[in-house]
Amino acid sequence: MKYLTYFLIIFLFWLVLTFELSTANLIVGCAAAFVATLFFGKYFVNNVKKFYQPHRYFWLLVYLFIFIWECIKANLDVAYRVLHPALLIKPGIVKVKLDITSKFGRVILANSITMTPGTITVDIIDDYIYIHWIYVHSTDPEIYSRKISGRFEKYIKRIFE
Amino acid sequence: MSSIIGIVLLSTGFIFNLIGCIGLIRFPDVYNRLQAATKCVTLGTCSILLSLVFFFGISEIGIKAIVAISLLFLSAMVGAHALSRGTYIFGVGLGGKSVIDDYKDQVEKEDTKEQ
Numbered sequence: 001m002k003y004l005t006y007f008l009i010i011f012l013f014w015l016v017l018t019f020e021l022s023t024a025n026l027i028v029g030c031a032a033a034f035v036a037t038l039f040f041g042k043y044f045v046n047n048v049k050k051f052y053q054p055h056r057y058f059w060l061l062v063y064l065f066i067f068i069w070e071c072i073k074a075n076l077d078v079a080y081r082v083l084h085p086a087l088l089i090k091p092g093i094v095k096v097k098l099d100i101t102s103k104f105g106r107v108i109l110a111n112s113i114t115m116t117p118g119t120i121t122v123d124i125i126d127d128y129i130y131i132h133w134i135y136v137h138s139t140d141p142e143i144y145s146r147k148i149s150g151r152f153e154k155y156i157k158r159i160f161e
Numbered sequence: 162m163s164s165i166i167g168i169v170l171l172s173t174g175f176i177f178n179l180i181g182c183i184g185l186i187r188f189p190d191v192y193n194r195l196q197a198a199t200k201c202v203t204l205g206t207c208s209i210l211l212s213l214v215f216f217f218g219i220s221e222i223g224i225k226a227i228v229a230i231s232l233l234f235l236s237a238m239v240g241a242h243a244l245s246r247g248t249y250i251f252g253v254g255l256g257g258k259s260v261i262d263d264y265k266d267q268v269e270k271e272d273t274k275e276q
Binding site: 016020095125136 | 184188196197199239246249255
Protein backbone atom coordinates (compact mmCIF):
# COMPACT_ATOMS: atom_id res chain seq x y z
CA MET A 1 0.00 0.00 0.00
CA LYS A 2 2.76 2.39 1.02
CA TYR A 3 4.85 1.54 -2.03
CA LEU A 4 1.87 1.78 -4.38
CA THR A 5 0.99 5.29 -3.16
CA TYR A 6 4.58 6.38 -3.56
CA PHE A 7 4.67 4.91 -7.06
CA LEU A 8 1.48 6.76 -8.05
CA ILE A 9 2.76 10.09 -6.74
CA ILE A 10 6.06 9.77 -8.60
CA PHE A 11 4.30 8.68 -11.78
CA LEU A 12 1.93 11.66 -11.60
CA PHE A 13 4.89 13.97 -11.08
CA TRP A 14 6.59 12.48 -14.14
CA LEU A 15 3.47 13.08 -16.25
CA VAL A 16 3.24 16.71 -15.12
CA LEU A 17 6.94 17.27 -15.72
CA THR A 18 7.06 15.81 -19.25
CA PHE A 19 3.51 16.82 -20.24
CA GLU A 20 3.15 14.27 -23.02
CA LEU A 21 0.75 11.31 -23.31
CA SER A 22 2.47 8.99 -25.78
CA THR A 23 2.94 5.25 -25.12
CA ALA A 24 6.72 5.50 -25.07
CA ASN A 25 6.61 8.26 -22.46
CA LEU A 26 4.21 6.29 -20.25
CA ILE A 27 6.48 3.21 -20.34
CA VAL A 28 9.60 5.22 -19.50
CA GLY A 29 7.70 6.96 -16.67
CA CYS A 30 6.56 3.63 -15.24
CA ALA A 31 10.10 2.26 -15.32
CA ALA A 32 11.57 5.39 -13.69
CA ALA A 33 8.88 5.47 -10.99
CA PHE A 34 9.42 1.76 -10.31
CA VAL A 35 13.17 2.18 -9.83
CA ALA A 36 12.65 5.22 -7.60
CA THR A 37 10.08 3.34 -5.49
CA LEU A 38 12.47 0.41 -5.13
CA PHE A 39 15.20 2.61 -3.68
CA PHE A 40 13.34 5.31 -1.76
CA GLY A 41 9.95 3.75 -0.94
CA LYS A 42 11.03 2.75 2.54
CA TYR A 43 11.58 6.40 3.54
CA PHE A 44 8.00 7.35 2.71
CA VAL A 45 5.44 8.22 5.44
CA ASN A 46 3.87 5.18 7.11
CA ASN A 47 0.31 6.40 7.42
CA VAL A 48 -0.74 6.39 3.76
CA LYS A 49 -4.49 6.06 4.48
CA LYS A 50 -4.59 9.81 4.92
CA PHE A 51 -3.89 10.27 1.21
CA TYR A 52 -7.30 8.79 0.38
CA GLN A 53 -9.45 11.01 2.59
CA PRO A 54 -10.93 13.79 0.44
CA HIS A 55 -11.70 16.31 3.19
CA ARG A 56 -7.95 16.73 3.79
CA TYR A 57 -7.55 18.02 0.24
CA PHE A 58 -10.27 20.60 0.82
CA TRP A 59 -8.40 21.97 3.84
CA LEU A 60 -5.18 21.84 1.87
CA LEU A 61 -6.75 24.14 -0.72
CA VAL A 62 -7.98 26.57 1.96
CA TYR A 63 -4.55 26.47 3.56
CA LEU A 64 -2.84 27.16 0.23
CA PHE A 65 -4.82 30.37 -0.27
CA ILE A 66 -4.04 31.59 3.26
CA PHE A 67 -0.40 30.67 2.74
CA ILE A 68 -0.11 32.63 -0.52
CA TRP A 69 -1.75 35.68 1.10
CA GLU A 70 0.64 35.51 4.07
CA CYS A 71 3.57 35.08 1.71
CA ILE A 72 2.73 38.25 -0.23
CA LYS A 73 2.31 40.12 3.07
CA ALA A 74 5.71 38.79 4.18
CA ASN A 75 7.36 40.14 1.08
CA LEU A 76 5.88 43.60 1.41
CA ASP A 77 6.90 43.64 5.07
CA VAL A 78 10.52 42.69 4.38
CA ALA A 79 10.70 45.05 1.39
CA TYR A 80 9.50 47.89 3.64
CA ARG A 81 12.16 47.11 6.24
CA VAL A 82 14.87 46.95 3.59
CA LEU A 83 14.00 50.28 2.03
CA HIS A 84 13.31 52.20 5.26
CA PRO A 85 16.19 54.63 5.90
CA ALA A 86 16.43 53.80 9.62
CA LEU A 87 16.50 50.01 8.95
CA LEU A 88 13.61 48.98 11.23
CA ILE A 89 14.95 45.77 12.76
CA LYS A 90 15.05 44.30 16.25
CA PRO A 91 16.14 40.70 15.64
CA GLY A 92 16.23 37.76 18.01
CA ILE A 93 15.65 34.02 18.29
CA VAL A 94 12.51 32.96 20.19
CA LYS A 95 11.23 29.53 21.10
CA VAL A 96 7.65 28.43 20.53
CA LYS A 97 5.91 25.27 21.72
CA LEU A 98 4.46 22.99 19.04
CA ASP A 99 1.02 21.41 19.27
CA ILE A 100 1.39 19.23 16.19
CA THR A 101 2.67 15.69 16.71
CA SER A 102 2.99 14.22 13.22
CA LYS A 103 6.42 14.63 11.63
CA PHE A 104 5.14 15.65 8.22
CA GLY A 105 2.87 18.28 9.73
CA ARG A 106 5.80 19.71 11.66
CA VAL A 107 7.87 20.02 8.51
CA ILE A 108 5.05 21.84 6.73
CA LEU A 109 4.54 24.18 9.70
CA ALA A 110 8.26 24.97 9.83
CA ASN A 111 8.30 25.72 6.12
CA SER A 112 5.22 27.94 6.38
CA ILE A 113 6.79 29.88 9.23
CA THR A 114 9.84 30.51 7.06
CA MET A 115 7.67 32.15 4.41
CA THR A 116 5.59 34.37 6.77
CA PRO A 117 6.44 37.94 7.81
CA GLY A 118 9.88 38.29 9.31
CA THR A 119 10.39 34.75 10.62
CA ILE A 120 12.82 31.95 9.74
CA THR A 121 12.78 28.51 11.34
CA VAL A 122 16.22 27.72 12.74
CA ASP A 123 15.70 24.35 14.43
CA ILE A 124 13.24 21.92 15.99
CA ILE A 125 14.36 20.29 19.23
CA ASP A 126 11.90 18.00 21.05
CA ASP A 127 8.61 19.94 21.27
CA TYR A 128 10.01 23.40 20.68
CA ILE A 129 10.60 25.24 17.46
CA TYR A 130 13.32 27.93 17.36
CA ILE A 131 12.51 30.92 15.19
CA HIS A 132 14.61 33.88 14.11
CA TRP A 133 12.39 36.94 14.15
CA ILE A 134 13.38 40.15 12.38
CA TYR A 135 11.31 42.39 14.65
CA VAL A 136 10.52 41.04 18.12
CA HIS A 137 7.23 42.73 19.02
CA SER A 138 7.05 41.48 22.59
CA THR A 139 9.01 39.13 24.82
CA ASP A 140 5.92 37.47 26.27
CA PRO A 141 5.78 33.81 25.07
CA GLU A 142 1.96 33.69 24.98
CA ILE A 143 1.65 36.61 22.59
CA TYR A 144 4.36 35.67 20.17
CA SER A 145 3.36 32.00 20.00
CA ARG A 146 -0.09 33.03 18.91
CA LYS A 147 1.29 35.56 16.49
CA ILE A 148 3.74 33.20 14.80
CA SER A 149 2.16 29.77 14.61
CA GLY A 150 -1.48 30.34 15.56
CA ARG A 151 -2.51 31.24 12.03
CA PHE A 152 -1.43 27.96 10.50
CA GLU A 153 -1.64 25.44 13.29
CA LYS A 154 -5.39 24.80 13.13
CA TYR A 155 -5.35 24.20 9.38
CA ILE A 156 -2.32 21.95 9.49
CA LYS A 157 -3.99 19.92 12.25
CA ARG A 158 -6.99 19.40 10.02
CA ILE A 159 -4.86 18.38 7.07
CA PHE A 160 -2.39 16.02 8.69
CA GLU A 161 -3.99 14.70 11.90
CA MET B 162 -4.87 41.10 -21.92
CA SER B 163 -2.90 38.14 -20.66
CA SER B 164 0.35 39.59 -21.99
CA ILE B 165 -0.28 42.80 -20.00
CA ILE B 166 -0.68 40.73 -16.80
CA GLY B 167 2.49 38.88 -17.80
CA ILE B 168 4.45 42.12 -18.17
CA VAL B 169 3.18 43.42 -14.81
CA LEU B 170 4.20 40.17 -13.08
CA LEU B 171 7.60 40.23 -14.80
CA SER B 172 8.34 43.77 -13.61
CA THR B 173 7.18 43.07 -10.03
CA GLY B 174 9.49 40.06 -10.10
CA PHE B 175 12.44 42.23 -11.11
CA ILE B 176 11.64 44.84 -8.47
CA PHE B 177 11.38 42.25 -5.69
CA ASN B 178 14.63 40.60 -6.75
CA LEU B 179 16.30 44.03 -6.67
CA ILE B 180 14.93 44.75 -3.17
CA GLY B 181 16.15 41.35 -2.01
CA CYS B 182 19.66 42.14 -3.23
CA ILE B 183 19.63 45.59 -1.57
CA GLY B 184 18.57 43.90 1.66
CA LEU B 185 21.43 41.45 1.33
CA ILE B 186 23.84 44.42 1.46
CA ARG B 187 22.06 46.62 4.02
CA PHE B 188 21.20 44.14 6.78
CA PRO B 189 23.81 43.68 9.50
CA ASP B 190 24.13 39.91 10.14
CA VAL B 191 23.69 36.50 8.52
CA TYR B 192 20.19 35.78 9.79
CA ASN B 193 18.66 39.09 8.71
CA ARG B 194 20.31 38.73 5.33
CA LEU B 195 18.76 35.30 4.97
CA GLN B 196 15.34 36.87 5.59
CA ALA B 197 15.83 39.19 2.63
CA ALA B 198 17.31 36.44 0.49
CA THR B 199 14.56 33.90 1.09
CA LYS B 200 11.45 36.07 1.04
CA CYS B 201 12.03 38.74 -1.56
CA VAL B 202 14.12 36.69 -3.95
CA THR B 203 11.80 33.67 -3.81
CA LEU B 204 8.66 35.67 -4.50
CA GLY B 205 10.44 37.69 -7.18
CA THR B 206 11.55 34.58 -9.03
CA CYS B 207 8.12 32.97 -8.58
CA SER B 208 6.49 36.00 -10.08
CA ILE B 209 8.82 35.88 -13.09
CA LEU B 210 7.94 32.19 -13.57
CA LEU B 211 4.22 32.95 -13.16
CA SER B 212 4.46 35.56 -15.89
CA LEU B 213 5.50 32.71 -18.24
CA VAL B 214 2.14 31.04 -17.54
CA PHE B 215 0.38 34.20 -18.70
CA PHE B 216 2.58 34.64 -21.78
CA PHE B 217 2.29 31.05 -23.03
CA GLY B 218 -0.99 29.87 -21.47
CA ILE B 219 -1.48 26.40 -19.94
CA SER B 220 0.87 24.66 -22.36
CA GLU B 221 4.05 22.65 -21.88
CA ILE B 222 5.97 25.72 -20.76
CA GLY B 223 3.26 26.98 -18.39
CA ILE B 224 2.89 23.65 -16.56
CA LYS B 225 6.64 23.34 -16.19
CA ALA B 226 6.80 26.85 -14.76
CA ILE B 227 4.19 25.91 -12.12
CA VAL B 228 6.14 22.78 -11.18
CA ALA B 229 9.31 24.88 -10.96
CA ILE B 230 7.54 27.32 -8.58
CA SER B 231 6.66 24.55 -6.13
CA LEU B 232 10.18 23.10 -6.26
CA LEU B 233 11.73 26.55 -5.80
CA PHE B 234 9.55 27.20 -2.75
CA LEU B 235 10.53 23.94 -1.08
CA SER B 236 14.24 24.32 -1.78
CA ALA B 237 14.34 27.96 -0.62
CA MET B 238 12.70 27.10 2.71
CA VAL B 239 14.90 24.08 3.37
CA GLY B 240 17.99 26.00 2.27
CA ALA B 241 17.26 28.91 4.63
CA HIS B 242 16.72 26.54 7.54
CA ALA B 243 19.91 24.59 6.85
CA LEU B 244 22.03 27.74 6.42
CA SER B 245 20.76 29.44 9.59
CA ARG B 246 21.14 26.30 11.73
CA GLY B 247 24.57 25.58 10.27
CA THR B 248 25.91 29.09 10.89
CA TYR B 249 24.63 29.11 14.47
CA ILE B 250 26.19 25.77 15.36
CA PHE B 251 29.42 26.80 13.62
CA GLY B 252 29.65 29.68 16.10
CA VAL B 253 28.44 32.82 14.34
CA GLY B 254 26.18 34.49 16.90
CA LEU B 255 23.45 37.06 16.43
CA GLY B 256 24.37 40.64 15.53
CA GLY B 257 24.72 43.53 17.96
CA LYS B 258 21.15 44.80 17.61
CA SER B 259 19.57 41.56 18.83
CA VAL B 260 17.24 41.61 21.82
CA ILE B 261 16.55 37.96 22.68
CA ASP B 262 18.27 34.62 22.09
CA ASP B 263 16.56 31.46 23.31
CA TYR B 264 18.56 29.14 21.10
CA LYS B 265 21.92 29.73 22.79
CA ASP B 266 21.26 27.59 25.89
CA GLN B 267 20.06 24.72 23.76
CA VAL B 268 23.14 24.72 21.55
CA GLU B 269 25.45 24.89 24.58
CA LYS B 270 23.61 21.97 26.15
CA GLU B 271 24.08 19.91 23.01
CA ASP B 272 27.78 20.82 22.94
CA THR B 273 28.43 19.64 26.49
CA LYS B 274 26.54 16.42 25.78
CA GLU B 275 28.81 15.67 22.85
CA GLN B 276 32.00 16.28 24.82
